[in-house]
Amino acid sequence: xxxxxxxxxxxxxxxxxxxxxxxxxxxxxxxxxxxxxxxxxxxxxxxxxxxxxxxxxxxxxxxxxxxxxxxxxxxxxxxxxxxxxxxxxxxxxxxxxxxxxxxxxxxxxxxxxxxxxxxxxxxxxxxxxxxxxxxxxxxxxxxxxxxxxxxxxxxxxxxxxxxxxxxxxxxxxxxxxxxxxxxxxxxxxxxxxxxxxxxxxxxxxxxxxxxxxxxxxxxxxxxxxxxxxxxxxxxxxxxxxxxxxxxxxxxxxxxxxxxxxxxxxxxxxxxxxxxxxxxxxxxxxxxxxxxxxxxxxxxxxxxxxxxxxxxx
Ligand code: GFB
Numbered sequence: 001x002x003x004x005x006x007x008x009x010x011x012x013x014x015x016x017x018x019x020x021x022x023x024x025x026x027x028x029x030x031x032x033x034x035x036x037x038x039x040x041x042x043x044x045x046x047x048x049x050x051x052x053x054x055x056x057x058x059x060x061x062x063x064x065x066x067x068x069x070x071x072x073x074x075x076x077x078x079x080x081x082x083x084x085x086x087x088x089x090x091x092x093x094x095x096x097x098x099x100x101x102x103x104x105x106x107x108x109x110x111x112x113x114x115x116x117x118x119x120x121x122x123x124x125x126x127x128x129x130x131x132x133x134x135x136x137x138x139x140x141x142x143x144x145x146x147x148x149x150x151x152x153x154x155x156x157x158x159x160x161x162x163x164x165x166x167x168x169x170x171x172x173x174x175x176x177x178x179x180x181x182x183x184x185x186x187x188x189x190x191x192x193x194x195x196x197x198x199x200x201x202x203x204x205x206x207x208x209x210x211x212x213x214x215x216x217x218x219x220x221x222x223x224x225x226x227x228x229x230x231x232x233x234x235x236x237x238x239x240x241x242x243x244x245x246x247x248x249x250x251x252x253x254x255x256x257x258x259x260x261x262x263x264x265x266x267x268x269x270x271x272x273x274x275x276x277x278x279x280x281x282x283x284x285x286x287x288x289x290x291x292x293x294x295x296x297x298x299x300x301x302x303x304x305x306x307x308x309x310x311x312x
Pocket of ligand 1: 068069070071073108109110133134137138165166167178179180181182184185201202203204205208210248271272273274275
């Protein structure tokens with residue numbers, strides 16, 4: 001990839017896509033192309049083929065996806081499986097058909113079996129049953145990994161897959177029904193503080209462990225891999241994480257402190273816990289020479305500042 005390469009960034013307005021856009025632009029890549037959802041429906045194969053035929057991108061970052069937190073995944077599984085399968089299949093196939101030099105596909109740590117040994121090594125893929133709350137999304141993401149693998153195998157393409165842990169940061173979805181835990185808790189603690197409320201409700205038991213990576217670190221890792229490696233260096237895919245996790249209860253306590261809320265925590269046990277733990281093994285990533293730089297505390301403080309700037 002050189003600075004003038006034509007790079008298509010799919011999903012440039014989302015959490016990961018917008019971070020990739022900031023990272024690529026700050027590194028001087030000056031031939032980036034984007035389309036909004038309204039301009040290009042990525043679930044429409046014909047529209048995607050026409051776009052690739054016309055634009056002929058040289059590199060693709062596939063950060064477009066239907067994503068959401070535990071409740072959204074559990075409530076709309078048909079949308080999660082259908083939209084993600086269509087987006088991946090259309091973009092990956094068009095990238096092969098129109099000669100893209102390298103593509104980066106983003107998966108998720110929920111692809112691993114629910115009760116896999118921790119930390120999760122890449123080779124644990126498809127060794128056991130998935131977590132029920134996000135099975136639809138996970139199956140779609142596993143299909144994306146295998147599309148890349150088999151296109152590389154049969155057609156000699158250069159499609160890389162990466163599996164990030166739970167991500168957070170600017171441009172996240174802060175809708176309390178559909179978001180992930182991090183933006184939900186930042187918003188809940190903030191609103192309770194501002195409204196002088198006495199308690200904040202967290203979903204589930206607070207016991208599950210989650211690993212959190214700031215999206216600017218994620219973007220940095222993705223660009224680093226695209227600049228320095230090819231699919232055959234990486235193997236089927238590589239985990240992207242920090243190698244450390246905390247419980248949801250500990251996360252809530254940390255956000256409470258950062259926001260400065262002084263009331264109590266209450267648990268809503270009618271909401272699901274999801275998978276008990278999904279800590280990524282980052283041995284392969286470390287051996288490729290990358291590690292995260294943003295601490296969890298700094299990352300949450302920065303994200304809270306961003307959130308406050310948006311609601312003014
Ligand atoms: O982030 P989250 O929605 O998704 O939930 P997953 C993580 C944990 O936080 C669960 C708890 O145990 C939730 O019950 N939690 C506590 C909350 N309070 C809240 C709250 O107010 N909102 C939310 N959303 N959770 C998703 C998958 O799983 O992770 C996706 O569904 C994807 O497919 C994504 O893989 C990264 O970590 O459980």
